Amino acid sequence: MTTIVTKLRVEDKLYQNRYLVDSGRPHIKVRPHERPSATLLALTRVCPAKCYELNDRGQVEIAADGCMECGTCRILCEASGEITWNYPRGGFGVLFKFG
Amino acid sequence: MTEQKFDAIVIGAGMSGNAAAYTMASQGLKVLQLERGEYPGSKNVQGAIMYADMLEKIIPNFRDDAPLERHLVEQRFWIMDDTSHTGVHYRSEDFNEVKPNRYTIIRTQFDKWFSRKVREAGATVLCETTVTELVRDTKGKVIGVCTDRAGGVVFADVIVLAEGVNGLLGTRAGLRESPKPETVALAVKEMHFLPEEVIEQRFGLKADEGCVIEAAGTISRSMAGLAFLYTNKESVSLGIGCLVSAFTSTMESPYVLLDAFRNHPSIRPLIEGSEVKEYAAHLIPEGGYKAIPQLFGDGWVVVGDAAQLNNAVHREGSNLAMTSGRIAGEAIVQLKSRMDPMTKQNLALYKTMLDESFVVKDLIKYKDMPALLHTNSRNFFMTYPQLMSKAAQNFMRVDGTPKLEKERATIADFIRARSRWGLVSDAVRLAFAWR
Numbered sequence: 112m113t114t115i116v117t118k119l120r121v122e123d124k125l126y127q128n129r130y131l132v133d134s135g136r137p138h139i140k141v142r143p144h145e146r147p148s149a150t151l152l153a154l155t156r157v158c159p160a161k162c163y164e165l166n167d168r169g170q171v172e173i174a175a176d177g178c179m180e181c182g183t184c185r186i187l188c189e190a191s192g193e194i195t196w197n198y199p200r201g202g203f204g205v206l207f208k209f210g
Numbered sequence: 211m212t213e214q215k216f217d218a219i220v221i222g223a224g225m226s227g228n229a230a231a232y233t234m235a236s237q238g239l240k241v242l243q244l245e246r247g248e249y250p251g252s253k254n255v256q257g258a259i260m261y262a263d264m265l266e267k268i269i270p271n272f273r274d275d276a277p278l279e280r281h282l283v284e285q286r287f288w289i290m291d292d293t294s295h296t297g298v299h300y301r302s303e304d305f306n307e308v309k310p311n312r313y314t315i316i317r318t319q320f321d322k323w324f325s326r327k328v329r330e331a332g333a334t335v336l337c338e339t340t341v342t343e344l345v346r347d348t349k350g351k352v353i354g355v356c357t358d359r360a361g362g363v364v365f366a367d368v369i370v371l372a373e374g375v376n377g378l379l380g381t382r383a384g385l386r387e388s389p390k391p392e393t394v395a396l397a398v399k400e401m402h403f404l405p406e407e408v409i410e411q412r413f414g415l416k417a418d419e420g421c422v423i424e425a426a427g428t429i430s431r432s433m434a435g436l437a438f439l440y441t442n443k444e445s446v447s448l449g450i451g452c453l454v455s456a457f458t459s460t461m462e463s464p465y466v467l468l469d470a471f472r473n474h475p476s477i478r479p480l481i482e483g484s485e486v487k488e489y490a491a492h493l494i495p496e497g498g499y500k501a502i503p504q505l506f507g508d509g510w511v512v513v514g515d516a517a518q519l520n521n522a523v524h525r526e527g528s529n530l531a532m533t534s535g536r537i538a539g540e541a542i543v544q545l546k547s548r549m550d551p552m553t554k555q556n557l558a559l560y561k562t563m564l565d566e567s568f569v570v571k572d573l574i575k576y577k578d579m580p581a582l583l584h585t586n587s588r589n590f591f592m593t594y595p596q597l598m599s600k601a602a603q604n605f606m607r608v609d610g611t612p613k614l615e616k617e618r619a620t621i622a623d624f625i626r627a628r629s630r631w632g633l634v635s636d637a638v639r640l641a642f643a644w645r
Contacts, residue, residue, distance in 0.1 A: 121465050124400070124489035131248065153458040159398045159465060159491035180253060181491040182376030183396045183454055186389055198246055198378060200358050202338030206252045209401045209445075209488050210317035 121161040125177040133203040137175045139184065140195045147171045151193045154184050179205050216242045218542055219355055219366040220333075221341050221379060223250035225528045226514025226535035227372030228324040229268050233539025235333035239546060242364065243333050244357060246340040251321025253374075255399065255492035256528055257440050257447055259422065260315045264529040268536050269327055273309065277319040279442035280420025281310030284413070288476070290427035290437075291599040295476045306419070314420050314440045314447070344369065344383045344510070351553075352383075352509035368509055368542055368552040372535060375493045375515035386503030386512065391458060392584060393497030393518070395435065397451025398464040400472070402484035406444050412480055413441055424525065427595035429471050431462055434587040436525070437471045439480065446481055448472060451494055453584060464491065494527065495520040496584075499577035505564070506557040511538045519569055523576045523644075530569045537563045578643040589636060593627050 139162070144151070151171050154163040160177040163184070173194075185196035198204070220231040223245035231243045247253040259282070265272050284301035305311065329335050336359075345354040345363050354365035371380045381388045413421040423439040430437070435452030450467050457464065471477060495501065495518040502518050505511060513519075514531035521530060541560040542552070550556045564570055583590055601620045624633060 120469065124465065124486070127486060127488050128490075150458060153461060156461045156463050157396070157454070157457045159396065159463075161463075161465070179255075179489075179491040180376070181396060182493050183457075183491075185376065186391055186394060186454055186493070187458060190388065196378075198340045201246050201340040202248045204253070206248050207255060207318050207488065207490055209319075210251055210255045210258075210321070210490060 122177070125160055128177075128179070129206045129208055130176065131203045131206060132176050133199050136200070137173070138180075138197050138199040138204065139173055139175045139178065141171055141173050142193050142195070144170060144193070148191070148193060150187050150191070154187065157187070158184055216240050216364070216366040217546060218242075218368050218370060219244065219364060220370040220372055221355070222372035222374055222377075222514075222516075223247070223321065223325055223328075223335065223337070224254050224372060224374055224514060224531065225321075225324075226516075226531035227370065228321070228328050229532040229535030230370045230372060230513055230539040231328045231333045231335075232268060232324075232331050233536050234542055235328060235331035237539075237543045238332075239543060241333040242366065243328060243335045244339045244341050244355070245325075245335065245337045248338055249318075249322060250325035250335070250337065251318035254317050254321055255397075255490045256315075256317045257399070257438055257449065257525075258315050258317050258320075258528065259440065259525075260313050260320065261526065261529040262309065262311055262313065264532045264536075268532065275323070277315065277323050279314040279316060280415070280418055281305065282312040282314065282422060283415070283419045284421040286421065286423040288423060288425035288427070289595045289598050290425050290429050290474065290476065291596050292428055293475060294599045294603070295425065295427075296598050296602050301421075314422070314442050316442060316445075341373075341379055344379055346509075350508060352507070367546075368511065368557070370535075370538055370542075371510060371512040371516055372514050373516045375495050375518075377512075377516040380510075380512055380516060385507060385510065389493070389495065389497070389501070389518065391455035392453065393495065393501045393580070395451040395453050395494045395496045395522075396457060396464055396491065397449055397494055398468050398489070398491045399447055399449030400468065400486050401488040401490075402446045402448055402481045403444060403487055404446060404481070404484045408483075409441055409444070409446065415441070425471075426591060428592055429474065430467065430591050431460060432588045432592040433457070433460055433462065434584045434591060435467075438525075439477065445487075446484065448477070448481060453496060453587075454493070455584075456587065465489075494522075496522045496580055498522060498580045499570070499573040500580075502570075502573065505561050506554060508554045508557075509552050511542075511557055511560050513538045519573070521572050521576065523579050524572070526572075533567060533569050534564060537567060537569075575645075576643070582639055582643045586636070586639075589628065589632075597624055597627055
């Protein structure tokens with residue numbers, strides 16, 4: 112129950128932000144896996160935009176539309192190859208109004 | 211994109227990139243600045259406090275038209291537990307001076323202003339342009355960049371990497387390592403809008419005066435972290451940050467911490483009734499002196515957050531960024547005026563000049579602080595705050611217990627929590643790290 116409440120809150124927060132989503136070209140991808148590593152699993156808690164979710168098969172999935180491009184997941188999971196991280200194309204992604 | 215060659219290409223339009231581009235362009239160099247955001251500042255996040263001295267060294271009359279929010283007259287340091295705060299406050303009329311020392315700013319607005327100055331100085335600024343790759347010659351010297359715009363390679367004598375803490379280019383090109391989870395903090399922030407007069411009433415401020423609160427304690431749930439509240443003109447920036455490695459080991463969520471801070475009984479009344487208009491997240495370099503990478507090479511220099519230049523103890527980052535950008539720009543101007551090539555050997559001038567500045571001197575002073583606070587985070591961010599709150603409450607509460615007994619109880623609490631040896635050792639280590 113608490114997780115649902117938290118999820119709604121993060122989405123409410125992100126709703127205030129401005130994004131230009133590059134449809135069909137996500138800038139972060141999760142490598143297909145059977146079971147996520149502890150670090151990959153941690154992204155479901157640590158990502159400040161809650162982009163990472165566990166699906167019913169126990170795998171970590173990403174929906175990068177609300178990403179604020181902080182790079183936390185890159186710091187944690189790029190070296191192991193579990194995710195690939197690129198900047199969105201120029202002009203796309205989060206557009207902070209105040210920063 | 212044009213086929214011409216530039217004296218310098220600056221990658222990124224944050225504090226360090228703008229400082230570098232402005233410094234070089236105003237000295238007549240042909241400068242191209244590339245920014246991946248729609249407008250300068252659109253990818254940038256800061257608390258934010260701006261330090262006048264460092265900006266004055268770049269744009270002396272910035273007060274004429276820079277978008278400044280409030281000049282700071284009061285600083286509050288708080289140690290918090292779940293229901294209380296113990297604080298040291300400093301407020302002085304001396305801060306109401308003709309040229310105030312510190313201002314709150316809103317980064318996106320500030321960066322747009324700074325970028326306008328860069329363009330007025332003569333630099334070419336291209337937004338919505340992501341640099342995808344550094345181009346090198348056969349000897350490995352960096353000679354240009356590829357972007358995601360059509361038009362191929364753009365060449366320059368030197369590339370200034372001002373790509374921020376999460377800079378991909380320099381790390382992918384092997385010029386420096388990616389930051390480690392132990393050397394960066396993840397900070398989240400909300401912008402709470404309130405009427406100007408409400409902010410002034412709640413913080414006891416006159417027009418343009420500002421107040422900041424910086425708080426540590428159980429709000430970071432035993433992680434090494436810091437929360438902040440900065441007053442802007444018509445908004446309050448509220449945020450909290452902790453080490454990335456701490457987040458993964460505790461599995462805490464940053465937005466849960468931010469909500470707890472916002473709802474803390476000491477904070478809630480200050481922002482009651484606000485309208486939140488943005489939620490932002492950003493990494494902050496926390497590794498200090500020991501995390502500074504190689505700063506220059508054949509055809510390139512790295513500045514600002516990308517170079518991990520951040521003073522975590524004093525919470526200074528943008529001024530180190532600005533200063534490193536300015537110094538890199540000045541070094542490049544010097545080399546250019548002597549017609550010296552932008553080799554690794556010559557660009558070492560940038561590091562020599564940076565070593566002489568407050569930037570590196572301050573980071574050397576606190577070189578042992580990150581390790582101390584990070585490895586002893588439970589003591590410094592949980593145990594001591596709780597002990598201090600209990601001691602303060604014991605001191606204030608009048609309940610018929612003789613004062614001597616109260617004092618003994620407080621001392622016993624400290625010894626029980628950390629042992630005599632632990633208390634002495636914490637004090638000594640803290641003193642040495644501060645030295």
